[in-house]
Amino acid sequence: MSLKTSDRKKRNNRILYALVFLVLGFIFSFSYRTLGPGSESQQMKLEVNDREETFRKDLIEQKERNKQLADEISKKQKSIADVEQLLSNSEQNHDALVKEAKSLRLLLGVVPASGQGIRVELEDGDYDPTQQNPNEYIVHESQVLMVVNELKIAGAQALSINGQRINSNSSIKCTGPVIAIDGQTFPAPFVVEAIGDTDALNSSLTLKGGVMDSVMSDNIVMTIEKKKEILMPALRDDIEG
Structure with a gap:
């Protein structure tokens, strides 16, 4: 074998070894990168886990x-509902007071x-003055x-006698054949007018054994008429005072 052939073999062996080492190095490097503790894949997994956490x-x-906000909203809605209820009650109380004030003005x-x-x-009933009292x-x-008081109990809003408006302080006195109402004298017949629920007022007087029966048993003629509209003036200042 010549020297040249031997040198050529040695050179080829070196190249082969170099290629083998190069491939092995690549394989080791790839494996370390893919499977090693500091590999990019492992790092990505850690980052994904951190992100998920x-x-x-x-x-x-x-x-x-969200739960805290829902609780706060619920409390505020309750507060709003309470305020609305308070305002509603105030309005109802105001309306009730207005109605009561109106009723009192009418009664006064x-x-x-x-x-x-x-x-x-x-x-007055028919009689013979020569034979009867x-x-x-x-x-x-x-x-x-008796008639006036029964009408008051039945809910009369306003009352008058012979056109004279009366109230709870009015004075009604009999003086012979006439009646004095708050200093004003009126002869018979006496007309009592009452404003209110027509049926209720009428029923209160016509109950069996009630006012009408009692008055008529005293030989007094009593008639009742329902009216769709009754007008009454206010009390005069001199009487009211």
Whole structure:
């Protein structure tokens, strides 16, 4: 074998070894990168896990925050409902007070009144003055007061006698064949007018054994008429004072 052939073999062996070492190095490097503790794949997995954990914590915190906000909204809605109820009650109380004030003004007679109601007329009964006691056939203050008081109990909003407006402080006195109402004198027949629920007022007087039966048993003529509209003036200042 010549020297040249031997040198050529040695050179070829070196090249082969170099290629083998190069391939092995590449394989080791790739394996370390893919499977080793510091590989990019492992690093990516760690980053993904960290990100998921962060998202999980954020989601839990957001749910807690949402629950707190829902509780706050519920409390505020309750407060608003309470305020609305208070305002509603205030309005209802205001309306009730206005109605009560109006009713009191009507009962006191300080304002004119109008509305449906009834007209009650009390007349002296027929008698023979030569044979009978006339006092047993004329209208007395007791009969007038009986009618007025019954109408008040039945809910009359306003009352008048012979056109004279009366209130809770009015004075009704009998003086012979006439009646004095707050200093004003009126002869028979006596007409009592009452504004209010027509049926209720009429029923209160016509109950069996009630006012009408009692008055008529005293020989007094009593008639009742339902009215769609009754007008009453306010009390005069000199009487009211």
